Amino acid sequence: MQKYETVIGLEVHVEMATESKIFCSCSAKFGGEQNEHVCPACCGMPGMLPIVNKHAVDLGMTAGMMLNCHINRVTTFDKKSYYYPDLPCSYQTTQWFAPVCVNGTVTIQTANGPKDIRIKQIHMEEDAGKLVHDEWTDTSLVDFNRTSVPLIEIVSQPDLSSAEEVVAYLERLRSLLRFAKVSGCRMEQGSMRCDVNLSVRPVGSTKLGVRTEMKNMNSLSAIVRAIEYETARHIDCIESGSDELVQETRRWDDIKGKSYAMRTKETAGDYRYFPDPNIMPIVIDDEWYDRIKASLPEFPEVKKERYVNELGLTEYDADQLIQSRQMCDCFEEATAQCGRAKEVANWLISDCMKILNKKQMTVDALPISGKALGKLIALVADGKVGSANGRKILAAMFEEDIDPLTYAEQNGLIISNDTDNIKAVVKAVVAADPKSVEDFKSGKEKALMALFGKCMRELKGNCDPQVLRTVLLETING
Amino acid sequence: MKLMINEGSAGEKRVALDDLILTKDLPTTAGSKMLDGYVSLFEAEVATRLQKAGYTIGGKANVGEFAIDLLGETSYFGACAKEDGTLVYAANELLEKGEVCAALQMDVNGAPRRAAALAGQYYVKPTYGTVSRFGTIPVACSGETVGVAATTAETCRQVLAAVAGYDEKDGTSLPQSMYTQPKDIKKVAILADITAAADADTQAKVAAFQAFLESKGIACEKVEVECMSAAKTAWNALMAAELCNNVSRYDGVKYGYRTPNYTNIDELYTGSRTEAFGDVLKTMILFGSDVLSTNNYEKMYDKSLRIRRVVAEAFADLFTKYDCVLLPACAKQRYTVEDVKADQYLACQEALFTAPASITGLPAVIAGGVQLVGPAFSESSMLDVAQCYGKEGK
Ligand SMILES: [Zn+2]
Numbered sequence: 001m002q003k004y005e006t007v008i009g010l011e012v013h014v015e016m017a018t019e020s021k022i023f024c025s026c027s028a029k030f031g032g033e034q035n036e037h038v039c040p041a042c043c044g045m046p047g048m049l050p051i052v053n054k055h056a057v058d059l060g061m062t063a064g065m066m067l068n069c070h071i072n073r074v075t076t077f078d079k080k081s082y083y084y085p086d087l088p089c090s091y092q093t094t095q096w097f098a099p100v101c102v103n104g105t106v107t108i109q110t111a112n113g114p115k116d117i118r119i120k121q122i123h124m125e126e127d128a129g130k131l132v133h134d135e136w137t138d139t140s141l142v143d144f145n146r147t148s149v150p151l152i153e154i155v156s157q158p159d160l161s162s163a164e165e166v167v168a169y170l171e172r173l174r175s176l177l178r179f180a181k182v183s184g185c186r187m188e189q190g191s192m193r194c195d196v197n198l199s200v201r202p203v204g205s206t207k208l209g210v211r212t213e214m215k216n217m218n219s220l221s222a223i224v225r226a227i228e229y230e231t232a233r234h235i236d237c238i239e240s241g242s243d244e245l246v247q248e249t250r251r252w253d254d255i256k257g258k259s260y261a262m263r264t265k266e267t268a269g270d271y272r273y274f275p276d277p278n279i280m281p282i283v284i285d286d287e288w289y290d291r292i293k294a295s296l297p298e299f300p301e302v303k304k305e306r307y308v309n310e311l312g313l314t315e316y317d318a319d320q321l322i323q324s325r326q327m328c329d330c331f332e333e334a335t336a337q338c339g340r341a342k343e344v345a346n347w348l349i350s351d352c353m354k355i356l357n358k359k360q361m362t363v364d365a366l367p368i369s370g371k372a373l374g375k376l377i378a379l380v381a382d383g384k385v386g387s388a389n390g391r392k393i394l395a396a397m398f399e400e401d402i403d404p405l406t407y408a409e410q411n412g413l414i415i416s417n418d419t420d421n422i423k424a425v426v427k428a429v430v431a432a433d434p435k436s437v438e439d440f441k442s443g444k445e446k447a448l449m450a451l452f453g454k455c456m457r458e459l460k461g462n463c464d465p466q467v468l469r470t471v472l473l474e475t476i477n478g
Numbered sequence: 479m480k481l482m483i484n485e486g487s488a489g490e491k492r493v494a495l496d497d498l499i500l501t502k503d504l505p506t507t508a509g510s511k512m513l514d515g516y517v518s519l520f521e522a523e524v525a526t527r528l529q530k531a532g533y534t535i536g537g538k539a540n541v542g543e544f545a546i547d548l549l550g551e552t553s554y555f556g557a558c559a560k561e562d563g564t565l566v567y568a569a570n571e572l573l574e575k576g577e578v579c580a581a582l583q584m585d586v587n588g589a590p591r592r593a594a595a596l597a598g599q600y601y602v603k604p605t606y607g608t609v610s611r612f613g614t615i616p617v618a619c620s621g622e623t624v625g626v627a628a629t630t631a632e633t634c635r636q637v638l639a640a641v642a643g644y645d646e647k648d649g650t651s652l653p654q655s656m657y658t659q660p661k662d663i664k665k666v667a668i669l670a671d672i673t674a675a676a677d678a679d680t681q682a683k684v685a686a687f688q689a690f691l692e693s694k695g696i697a698c699e700k701v702e703v704e705c706m707s708a709a710k711t712a713w714n715a716l717m718a719a720e721l722c723n724n725v726s727r728y729d730g731v732k733y734g735y736r737t738p739n740y741t742n743i744d745e746l747y748t749g750s751r752t753e754a755f756g757d758v759l760k761t762m763i764l765f766g767s768d769v770l771s772t773n774n775y776e777k778m779y780d781k782s783l784r785i786r787r788v789v790a791e792a793f794a795d796l797f798t799k800y801d802c803v804l805l806p807a808c809a810k811q812r813y814t815v816e817d818v819k820a821d822q823y824l825a826c827q828e829a830l831f832t833a834p835a836s837i838t839g840l841p842a843v844i845a846g847g848v849q850l851v852g853p854a855f856s857e858s859s860m861l862d863v864a865q866c867y868g869k870e871g872k
Contacts (some may be wrong), residue, residue, distance in 0.1 A: 038520050044727045046508075047500045047518060047613040049648050079723055081770070083747055090726035141745075142731070272770035274719060274779060277620035279649055 009158035015191040022150035023050035042148040044088025056150035064101025086129035101124035108168040118157040193218040200234035236250040311341035324363040333370020338378040376404040386461040482537040489534030498615040509553040522613025531640035540568035563814040567593030584801035588832020595807035595843040606839025607652035610645035618717040631864035648840040660859040666798040670700040712785035713833035722766025802852035
């Protein structure tokens with residue numbers, strides 16, 4: 001029986017997938033040359049006024065609805081003051097007094113079964129820039145590309161009690177937010193990162209222990225290691241009565257596998273929040289609320305159930321598809337087009353994934369339309385295009401937006417039922433390879449396959465395999 | 479005495495801009511060493527509209543550091559004063575000398591109103607949200623507006639018409655559909671308690687204007703509204719809080735003054751700000767910082783917001799019975815260099831007269847050395863009265 005329990009609350013920052021920044025029209029795209037996506041507003045020059053990006057509010061509301069939150073119908077932006085060179089105005093515009101979403105829940109699954117994690121609030125805010133240290137000249141340079149990129153911060157209640165639960169919670173958030181297209185949630189690009197608030201108390205105690213916070217964690221494995229280290233450190237301090245356990249912000253060094261207290265100077269301070277007078281309160285009327293509500297996707301597990309029960313997919317295939325909203329959308333569209341769910345799933349899970357892997361693309365970037373995929377699968381299933389040629393067409397579809405039928409016609413990939421032509425080709429192949437004919441006649445089945453392959457190649461694959469087999473046997477047997 | 483910080487073009491319809499209104503070709507300094515030589519990458523919406531309407535930017539009028547002082551005395555480029563020590567505001571002196579036909583001024587704490595009243599000129603502070611603040615150096619965004627000073631009410635009206643109207647680049651800009659039709663002014667309330675706080679000469683100005691109004695058949699009644707004087711304290715607190723936040727961007731990192739003496743980021747911040755900001759500004763920053771601190775937020779910032787609502791309700795109540803109110807714009811008829819030496823924060827006291835309109839965003843008009851404050855969108859009716867005064871009042 002363990003003596004202590006860990007109490008963990010998370011603050012998860014997620015960059016929202018908007019085209020432009022939250023208060024100016026600069027691109028919010030990841031990457032780019034340093035200071036390429038900047039303007040006087042996001043560089044903190046005086047005189048520019050913030051204009052709220054409505055799409056960011058849409059996505060903030062969407063996130064809240066996916067996490068069962070109450071949406072505040074009047075939501076405001078506030079200023080949080082602190083000095084740091086990557087914060088050009090020396091204040092961050094965030095939501096302090098009336099965040100867009102409050103009081104939600106997320107259900108996680110672990111080995112111990114399902115558990116509800118309460119969400120305290122979700123607020124929108126702007127991201128900060130990045131400091132780059134130039135060793136050569138020993139100077140620090142500021143890159144404002146990420147400044148004012150819209151974020152949501154999802155604040156949980158301290159309902160998590162282990163690294164396993166934290167991972168399950170983060171994966172669940174990631175899945176829901178990706179599904180609702182709120183964010184790509186790419187931890188490696190920093191578009192999802194979290195602050196871990198942790199305390200330890202004796203089992204059965206209702207009083208919370210001393211809390212420490214580890215900021216800006218951006219990998220699941222590092223989070224697991226940090227939680228395990230910090231839990232052990234807390235227990236050590238409690239047992240030895242050490243005065244080293246104080247409420248503070250700590251930095252996790254994943255290489256050394258240790259957490260360090262940050263200088264108080266970096267963390268202490270009064271943020272002097274107050275409402276931003278340049279941003280009028282945002283009123284979310286019924287029409288706006290209903291529009292967002294109607295745009296919500298089915299939850300992944302609802303989709304899975306439907307795929308298995310109504311469309312006859314295996315559990316495994318359904319699981320593969322619900323890893324990504326793009327896959328699901330493509331699957332559903334293609335199935336609606338051709339009515340062959342099982343085949344669509346196969347093409348997506350094996351053929352499309354193969355091409356994506358080869359191109360080193362993520363599933364989110366799946367470039368083909370479900371409609372075109374459905375058309376292609378119908379062509380193959382109806383025997384109009386051979387399956388090898390179908391894969392050629394699929395590869396072409398990844399390169400450009402083409403209609404499978406038109407492409408097949410233009411490139412001579414349509415199966416021909418011209419039996420005279422087939423007979424002529426078979427006759428020539430048989431005549432040119434008497435040895436294989438003899439082998440087959442003396443009982444070597446493999447020899448027939450060789451002849452069949454040669455004929456298929458001659459016919460460029462445009463032949464119904466059944467027809468070819470019949471003609472071939474007729475020709476050999478004279 | 480430096481009236482113009484940077485000279486613009488010569489031309490027929492020359493307008494001076496307070497040195498807080500950004501232009502692309504001339505530097506904009508906010509009267510501060512911090513922004514000495516700062517040239518903006520973009521220009522203020524009002525500057526664009528002004529030029530579209532055929533006016534010329536005559537140059538940048540000297541202002542006090544971030545326009546929060548009495549009459550520009552805290553400018554890094556020096557105070558403007560006559561030989562006898564009388565303080566003048568640069569924009570009004572340029573008008574007096576006929577160098578410009580009008581001036582666009584930032585009304586943060588009422589300095590342009592005070593100055594126009596002292597100079598016997600005309601000034602209109604429009605309804606908050608009717609003139610774009612895009613491209614004006616922010617100081618106290620919740621109440622500041624761009625106003626127009628001129629030697630006639632008619633010019634004020636024309637220049638205001640050129641720059642006013644909805645601007646999508648300003649989130650507080652009011653769409654035209656929200657404008658209401660102003661009523662003619664037939665009944666005026668004189669704020670007796672605030673008037674009583676001014677000296678005899680100033681009270682005489684109010685009495686003279688009252689006589690003019692009555693001669694035009696406009697009824698005047700004295701009223702006492704207790705909460706009006708609280709607007710001063712509340713606006714000083716809100717203004718300082720917003721100022722503190724707005725000037726925090728001047729940190730020596732990106733643009734503006736940077737101290738040559740630093741070895742780390744903290745020294746860069748404190749050195750740059752210590753060396754570039756003046757004493758009055760520093761005090762106001764500290765005051766604002768205190769107002770917003772966690773300990774004081776409730777009792778200072780939040781309370782000021784509540785006072786703002788109370789004052790707005792008091793005005794709304796007055797406007798059910800009266801078409802506008804009449805009050806002085808300042809306590810005396812002359813301020814000197816000695817006065818502001820004796821009390822650097824005199825502007826905070828003088829806010830008694832100007833804060834009611836600043837904190838509520840209501841329009842105000844200066845004519846005959848006094849101030850009219852009316853309901854939202856009533857500036858044209860008040861300018862009618864001012865214009866009539868210009869023709870017949872003197
Ligand atoms: Zn920008």
